[in-house]
Amino acid sequence: MSANIKHVRERIAEAAHTAQREPSEVTLVAVSKTKPLEMIQIAYNLGIRHFGENRVQEALSKIEVFHPADLIWHMIGHLQTNKARKVVSAFDIVQSVDSLHLARTLDRLLAEEATDQEPGRLPILLEVNVASEASKTGVTLTDIPDLARQVATLPHLEIRGLMTVAPQVEDLEEVRPVFRALHEARDHLRDEILGPTCTELSMGMTNDYVIAIEEGATIVRIGRAIFGARAYT
Numbered sequence: 469m470s471a472n473i474k475h476v477r478e479r480i481a482e483a484a485h486t487a488q489r490e491p492s493e494v495t496l497v498a499v500s501k502t503k504p505l506e507m508i509q510i511a512y513n514l515g516i517r518h519f520g521e522n523r524v525q526e527a528l529s530k531i532e533v534f535h536p537a538d539l540i541w542h543m544i545g546h547l548q549t550n551k552a553r554k555v556v557s558a559f560d561i562v563q564s565v566d567s568l569h570l571a572r573t574l575d576r577l578l579a580e581e582a583t584d585q586e587p588g589r590l591p592i593l594l595e596v597n598v599a600s601e602a603s604k605t606g607v608t609l610t611d612i613p614d615l616a617r618q619v620a621t622l623p624h625l626e627i628r629g630l631m632t633v634a635p636q637v638e639d640l641e642e643v644r645p646v647f648r649a650l651h652e653a654r655d656h657l658r659d660e661i662l663g664p665t666c667t668e669l670s671m672g673m674t675n676d677y678v679i680a681i682e683e684g685a686t687i688v689r690i691g692r693a694i695f696g697a698r699a700y701t
């Protein structure tokens with residue numbers, strides 16, 4: 469795993485330089501879904517501090533036993549509102565907010581848990597289905613401004629940016645316009661609606677993270693290139 473992480477970090481640095489960006493502008497989230505806790509601990513000992521999971525139950529079994537203070541757990545999968553309570557208590561950031569209903573549920577649960585010392589603001593990203601694929605969750609590009617305006621009124625959530633999963637394509641270059649569109653949508657949100665805290669662009673996975681970084685990704689979510697292939701998804 470050490471060689472995998474080194475390789476990924478090198479490619480992140482190269483892609484950043486190609487785009488005249490600093491490698492430190494890109495956060496590497498290691499996607500540990502389906503992988504055992506031991507592998508997460510190895511990655512942590514190799515310097516990884518951000519981990520992503522897409523299933524609540526599976527994630528909780530890991531987070532409850534392994535949550536050092538400097539480890540950030542990212543929820544990256546579609547979330548049913550009946551599991552939202554567990555998510556707000558375990559995860560540090562939810563990247564997959566894809567409806568007002570989910571946002572309101574998270575906000576209400578956070579309000580219940582908030583104290584004066586810890587007002588409880590959860591960083592979130594809005595998940596966008598850029599290519600409007602029927603098989604995917606996420607809001608369309610057109611719906612982002614309205615959703616963002618409404619979510620921005622919820623006191624316990626903070627929209628930090630946008631997230632997308634690019635379509636599966638044969639020619640990798642076909643994902644570039646998707647990433648570019650998300651970048652433009654983030655800029656518009658930041659400049660016209662939300663202000664300077666809306667900085668994140670979570671895009672790029674094992675197959676396409678180099679292109680994503682060239683197109684401005686600030687967060688890449690990488691599973692297989694770090695942990696190896698998965699038996700199931």
Ligand SMILES: *Cc1c(COP(=O)(O)O)cnc(C)c1O
Nearest residue numbers: 499522544673674689690691692
């Ligand atoms: C599984 C998953 C990833 C990581 O995919 P790899 O191809 O293994 O890098 C990234 N983002 C989301 C939302 C995922 O579900």
